[in-house]
Amino acid sequence: MGGRPTDWELVGRDDDPTPGDLDVLKDWENYFRRRADDADFCLSALRKVQGNVHTLDLDGSWLTALWGRIDYLADALLPEKAVHEGTADAFRTFRGALQDIQHQADQALDQAREAHRDKTAATVRLQGLAGQSAAKPSDSTEAALRNSTQNAIDDADGRLRRAKGQVDDAAWRYGVAAQQVVTALRQSEESLGRTIFAPPSPDRNTSSPGQPSFLHRFADQALTDIYVLAGITAGTLRGAAGIGEQIDLMMLGAPELRGPGAAFALADGSAPTGLADAYAFGANPYKGIDFGGGRLDDSWLFKTYDTDPAVVGSAKGKTLRSPNSRHTIMGAKSGPAKEKNTIILPGLGSAVDEDIAEIAAGRAKWNEDAQRYEINGRTYAVEPSGTIMPGSGSGFVLLDRVEYSALKEIVKAGGDLDKCQQFKHKPDFVENPEKIQRVYELYRTYYP
Numbered sequence: 524m525g526g527r528p529t530d531w532e533l534v535g536r537d538d539d540p541t542p543g544d545l546d547v548l549k550d551w552e553n554y555f556r557r558r559a560d561d562a563d564f565c566l567s568a569l570r571k572v573q574g575n576v577h578t579l580d581l582d583g584s585w586l587t588a589l590w591g592r593i594d595y596l597a598d599a600l601l602p603e604k605a606v607h608e609g610t611a612d613a614f615r616t617f618r619g620a621l622q623d624i625q626h627q628a629d630q631a632l633d634q635a636r637e638a639h640r641d642k643t644a645a646t647v648r649l650q651g652l653a654g655q656s657a658a659k660p661s662d663s664t665e666a667a668l669r670n671s672t673q674n675a676i677d678d679a680d681g682r683l684r685r686a687k688g689q690v691d692d693a694a695w696r697y698g699v700a701a702q703q704v705v706t707a708l709r710q711s712e713e714s715l716g717r718t719i720f721a722p723p724s725p726d727r728n729t730s731s732p733g734q735p736s737f738l739h740r741f742a743d744q745a746l747t748d749i750y751v752l753a754g755i756t757a758g759t760l761r762g763a764a765g766i767g768e769q770i771d772l773m774m775l776g777a778p779e780l781r782g783p784g785a786a787f788a789l790a791d792g793s794a795p796t797g798l799a800d801a802y803a804f805g806a807n808p809y810k811g812i813d814f815g816g817g818r819l820d821d822s823w824l825f826k827t828y829d830t831d832p833a834v835v836g837s838a839k840g841k842t843l844r845s846p847n848s849r850h851t852i853m854g855a856k857s858g859p860a861k862e863k864n865t866i867i868l869p870g871l872g873s874a875v876d877e878d879i880a881e882i883a884a885g886r887a888k889w890n891e892d893a894q895r896y897e898i899n900g901r902t903y904a905v906e907p908s909g910t911i912m913p914g915s916g917s918g919f920v921l922l923d924r925v926e927y928s929a930l931k932e933i934v935k936a937g938g939d940l941d942k943c944q945q946f947k948h949k950p951d952f953v954e955n956p957e958k959i960q961r962v963y964e965l966y967r968t969y970y971p
Contacts (some may be wrong), residue, residue: 526566527539527541527625527630527641528629530632530636530901531632531690532711533632533635533639533683533686534631534632534634534683534686534690535633535687536685536690536694538692539628540693540694540697541621541624541625541628541690541693541694541697541907542630543621543625545618545621545622548614548617548618548621549618550785551614552611552614552615552665554610554611554613555607555608555610555611556607556608556611558603558607558609559603559604559605559607559608562604562607562668565603566601569931571730573704596701606732608806609707610707612707613703613704613706613707614704615835616700616703617700617701617703617704619856620700621697623853623867624696624697626695627689627692627693627696628689628690628694628697628854628949630689630694631686631689631690632685632686632690632692633938634685634686634689634971635686635687635690636706637682637688638679638680638682638683641675641678641679641682642675642676642679642680642683645672645673645675645676645679646673646676648667648941649672649673649676652665652669652672653784667769670739681841682971684832685868685869685968685969685970685971687870688868688869688969689869689969689970691869691870691871692851692852692853692869692870692872692875692969694872695845695848695851695872696848696851696853696854699846699847700848702844710933712803719925724871724882730763731805733938735833746801751878758827762808789926794839802919810902816922816970818892827842827843827844827909828842828843828879828880828882828883829842829843829845829883829885830842830843830882830885831883831885833885834882834883834884834885835885835889835890836889836894836896837894837904837905838882838896838909839907841909842909843873843879843883843905843909843910843911844908844909844910844911844914845876845879845910845911846867846910846911846913847910848911849864849866850865850866850867850912850931851866851867851869851968852866852868852869852934852965852969852970853934855930855931855934856931856934857925859925860924860928860931861927862924863921863923863926864921864922864923864924864926864927865912865913865914865915865919865920865922866919866920866921866922866965867918867919868918868919868920868969869969871918874918875901875911875913876901876903878903879897879898879911880912882896882898882903882905886898887903890902895914899917900912900916900917901913901915901916901917901918901919902914902915902916907918920965923958925951925952925955925958925964926958926961926962928952928965929952929958929962929963930953930962930965931945932945932946932964933959933962933963933966938963938966938967938970940963944957
């Protein structure tokens with residue numbers, strides 16, 4: 524994949540607000556998919572052994588012990604398979620979202636470049652005209668030219684502001700999408716730790732480092748915590764790969780023992796003999812990969828808000844999270860249309876974050892009747908999960924179901940109404956052309 528743009532200063536950014544390499548993310552998806560496949564393969568091998576274990580010439584106590592050990596290993600592999608499939612799916616979803624989000628940011632940056640060039644050229648012209656006007660103060664033609672040149676500068680400034688808002692919107696969508704991957708990893712770790720091993724000792728430091736980078740968190744936590752502390756460890760996998768190694772102690776003293784590994788011999792040698800190393804560390808496809816400087820290390824990516832104990836209302840006792848991306852213009856592309864919908868205008872993401880922080884700190888007004896918080900001229904609800912729901916107020920646009928559905932179609936079509944075929948046939952749209960026009964104007968205001 525080609526390198527990402529670097530001239531983000533045109534939209535007030537120090538670096539790329541939507542970093543990430545689609546090919547590398549595909550490698551991550553494949554990595555976790557292989558872990559799930561390995562667990563599934565090993566699980567099948569264990570079940571095959573279990574199906575043949577009755578042919579071992581062992582007395583009842585040893586047979587019971589062997590059966591129990593196989594059950595233990597199988598029970599450990601089941602959640603391993605499930606959580607890695609879930610994590611792989613999360614990477615696939617993020618990869619699909621990232622492609623669209625990066626396109627939005629890059630397109631806005633292209634518009635900013637054009638506006639910057641136009642402004643620079645117009646500024647140079649205006650400076651030249653200023654010198655001429657000193658010599659010809661009463662020349663009406665020169666005055667009109669100065670006015671038109673100033674208008675060109677103002678127009679370019681407006682386009683730059685819109686481009687910045689679009690990039691801010693893309694950055695916010697990026698944070699929401701990437702946070703879902705992080706959440707999937709955390710849930711995987713918690714699930715494996717809960718179902719397979721005892722919880723970490725109280726003296727173990729489980730806190731996350733401040734502003735962790737994408738590479739650090741995934742390489743250090745995912746490949747260490749998940750696979751060593753909370754996953755099927757190399758030692759356990761060696762037992763699964765060569766069950767004789769795990770059950771030798773149980774089988775010692777059995778007079779009819781047919782040698783180490785006898786149980787897996789019943790599986791026709793189908794056990795993956797080198798699974799332990801390949802599973803945990805040996806098949807890591809990311810060692811030495813150049814991430815091209817792309818990191819998910821912006822502090823807002825992992826930003827959550829723990830509420831003050833004194834907070835009243837629906838936020839009490841919750842960890843608050845930013846609104847879903849369906850509440851943005853571009854996020855409407857994949858968002859469900861509801862009877863009432865709120866769109867947060869591009870460029871307002873930072874203000875919304877500040878509002879959430881105020882709610883968490885207990886400085887927002889709680890309206891018991893409306894079940895809403897009021898802060899800085901805007902209202903918010905809080906879902907049981909802690910996710911913030913924008914309501915109404917400054918910078919928010921309210922849409923009904925038809926309007927939101929129309930916006931969805933317009934975003935999908937890239938603003939080309941001729942491509943919105945449903946507008947010509949679906950009754951909701953045919954009967955409400957004014958609603959289509961309203962959201963089309965909204966879209967074109969920020970995505971001209």
